[in-house]
Amino acid sequence: MTWNWPLIRTISMYMFLAAMFGMVAMVVGLMFTLKSSCNPPVEWYQGSVFYEVFPASFYNREGQVGNFMGLWQQEPYLSALGVRGVRLNSIFASPNYPEDYENITSLTKIAPVLGSKESFELMVKRLDSKNISVILDLPLYPLYKQLPSVIAINTKSNESFLTQEQNDIAKALQQWRSSNVKGFYLKGLEYFVNDSKLHDSLRLWKRIVGQDCIFIVSEEFINNIPADKSNIIYNNIDLVDVRLKIEQGVQTLTKQISDIQNGTLFSKRGMPWVHWSLGSVNTNRLANVLPFANGTIGATLLELMLPGTTSIFYGDEIGLQAVNDKENERQDLKHLHHLTSMPWPNKTSKILPWMPAERSSAIFDQVPIVSAMTRLRAESPSIYMNTVNKDGINKANMEVKYSADDFLVIQRWYPRMSSFVVASNLGSAKKTVDLSTLLYSGNVVVSPGIDSKPSTISFKDISLWPGESVVIVLD
Numbered sequence: 001m002t003w004n005w006p007l008i009r010t011i012s013m014y015m016f017l018a019a020m021f022g023m024v025a026m027v028v029g030l031m032f033t034l035k036s037s038c039n040p041p042v043e044w045y046q047g048s049v050f051y052e053v054f055p056a057s058f059y060n061r062e063g064q065v066g067n068f069m070g071l072w073q074q075e076p077y078l079s080a081l082g083v084r085g086v087r088l089n090s091i092f093a094s095p096n097y098p099e100d101y102e103n104i105t106s107l108t109k110i111a112p113v114l115g116s117k118e119s120f121e122l123m124v125k126r127l128d129s130k131n132i133s134v135i136l137d138l139p140l141y142p143l144y145k146q147l148p149s150v151i152a153i154n155t156k157s158n159e160s161f162l163t164q165e166q167n168d169i170a171k172a173l174q175q176w177r178s179s180n181v182k183g184f185y186l187k188g189l190e191y192f193v194n195d196s197k198l199h200d201s202l203r204l205w206k207r208i209v210g211q212d213c214i215f216i217v218s219e220e221f222i223n224n225i226p227a228d229k230s231n232i233i234y235n236n237i238d239l240v241d242v243r244l245k246i247e248q249g250v251q252t253l254t255k256q257i258s259d260i261q262n263g264t265l266f267s268k269r270g271m272p273w274v275h276w277s278l279g280s281v282n283t284n285r286l287a288n289v290l291p292f293a294n295g296t297i298g299a300t301l302l303e304l305m306l307p308g309t310t311s312i313f314y315g316d317e318i319g320l321q322a323v324n325d326k327e328n329e330r331q332d333l334k335h336l337h338h339l340t341s342m343p344w345p346n347k348t349s350k351i352l353p354w355m356p357a358e359r360s361s362a363i364f365d366q367v368p369i370v371s372a373m374t375r376l377r378a379e380s381p382s383i384y385m386n387t388v389n390k391d392g393i394n395k396a397n398m399e400v401k402y403s404a405d406d407f408l409v410i411q412r413w414y415p416r417m418s419s420f421v422v423a424s425n426l427g428s429a430k431k432t433v434d435l436s437t438l439l440y441s442g443n444v445v446v447s448p449g450i451d452s453k454p455s456t457i458s459f460k461d462i463s464l465w466p467g468e469s470v471v472i473v474l475d
């Protein structure tokens, strides 16, 4: 018998390599688990990315209005974008949905074209299974001109739970909660700031939905609440929607951001977080208010660098433009032009059946860039955390480093974590800025890659095209 030495040697070598590889993999794996377990924990809605959808316009079959089924069919798109919540801004029945989507008749009935209660629940279940929570806009005003009465809550008993049958809003919350809705934007709550039932109502509502289910309110509401009731109110809401006035230029934007950061919401731990938004059902489309539609990518990257939760209005990630009804065929539908349908690639279907216009233009190439940014955000406490809390004192972890002439530079940090910088050109001309007195060196991690930027960047001359933002990790 002869030993096959070459074979034995080869096998030994492979075994050795495999063992080495295994050990390296173990160390790498350990590094990653250590790294992620060190990230400060937050609630599911804090620092995450939401996506606001007009369900009738999201995914429609030829000649039909979009519906819940279409929404869950597009779940892979939402997952790829990295959104943690989908906010449906309008699902309730109105005499002529969707044209008169604002004229709702109740907070419990779904517009029949969107689907049944069963298909709604099926959609919620499917999105939940992918870790995407469903949030609803609950338009309280003008459906209610004053809040329905509640018996003051006695915290020691559940007395008020006995009377909620008489209260429509409470009933609606209970119904949607049992369909696994994870949050509500209480639209129009600012109309009730002087209502004597406001704080008891909020307490009751929060008790009905539970701690894990969130309430979003507008910045306007927060700015007008009576001071003596503010603690009760802050304790029962979770996010405050702040719309960034990006179209008004960098000075306004900088002031808006610093006012919020110096305000009540950032003053101590346990306050509601900010929910930043750029577009919404109530505003013109981002692509139409910026100098160029492609500026939506720069604006979105900038928004995704802010401290707090961020919301993307459907289509803003692809620079979707409002319907262009040149002939003014349907003047009566003007109020819906920004609610155009998503022009999915490979889909020939025309615009929404009720809208006489061409397909809106959109840039789907922007999607992978937004996805890269949501992923970076999700794993970087420097970006997703809203403040640094040291010895019980809240400190901002964001600073505007440069703000002039349509050019904005913001830095984000967190103790013992990498720091990031976003540089944005919000104007309509190419700009080059010298930041070498403010920053040293870093690597580009997310950018639209117009000039295929070198991965290292010199702060001596940062040059950006109109509508471009680059995100840089500092050395």
Ligand SMILES: *[C@@H]1O[C@H](CO)[C@@H](O)[C@H](O)[C@H]1NC(C)=O
Binding pocket: 043, 044, 045, 048, 084, 131
């Ligand atoms: C769901 O998302 C949260 C972040 O909001 C994350 O902590 C959690 O691990 C995710 N769960 C799954 C099953 O992916």
Ligand SMILES: *[C@@H]1O[C@H](CO)[C@@H](O)[C@H](O)[C@H]1NC(C)=O
Binding pocket: 096, 099, 100, 101, 103
């Ligand atoms: C909604 O209702 C108001 C008041 O009844 C009415 O003036 C308005 O035209 C309606 N909106 C639509 C889009 O039908």
Ligand SMILES: *[C@@H]1O[C@H](CO)[C@@H](O)[C@H](O)[C@H]1NC(C)=O
Binding pocket: 155, 156, 157, 158, 161
């Ligand atoms: C009140 O009702 C809630 C929800 O049903 C329940 O979790 C809680 O334990 C009740 N509290 C008291 C004091 O009975």
Ligand SMILES: *[C@@H]1O[C@H](CO)[C@@H](O)[C@H](O)[C@H]1NC(C)=O
Binding pocket: 190, 191, 192, 193, 194
């Ligand atoms: C609430 O009261 C204040 C002071 O009286 C008033 O200025 C404000 O307009 C009122 N707000 C609403 C929404 O009624």
Ligand SMILES: *[C@@H]1O[C@H](CO)[C@@H](O)[C@H](O)[C@H]1NC(C)=O
Binding pocket: 255, 258, 259, 262
């Ligand atoms: C916010 O606070 C910082 C530090 O105290 C200050 O430099 C800045 O001017 C303040 N901004 C506003 C808008 O008050």
Ligand SMILES: *[C@@H]1O[C@H](CO)[C@@H](O)[C@H](O)[C@H]1NC(C)=O
Binding pocket: 345, 346
């Ligand atoms: C769909 O579109 C993508 C990119 O837009 C393209 O790569 C793919 O080939 C298309 N598929 C069909 C069936 O047209």
Ligand SMILES: *[C@@H]1O[C@H](CO)[C@@H](O)[C@H](O)[C@H]1NC(C)=O
Binding pocket: 292, 294, 295, 297, 298, 448, 450, 465, 466, 467, 468
């Ligand atoms: C957007 O379009 C303008 C005008 O065509 C162009 O100058 C600019 O470089 C583009 N910006 C981005 C971010 O693609």
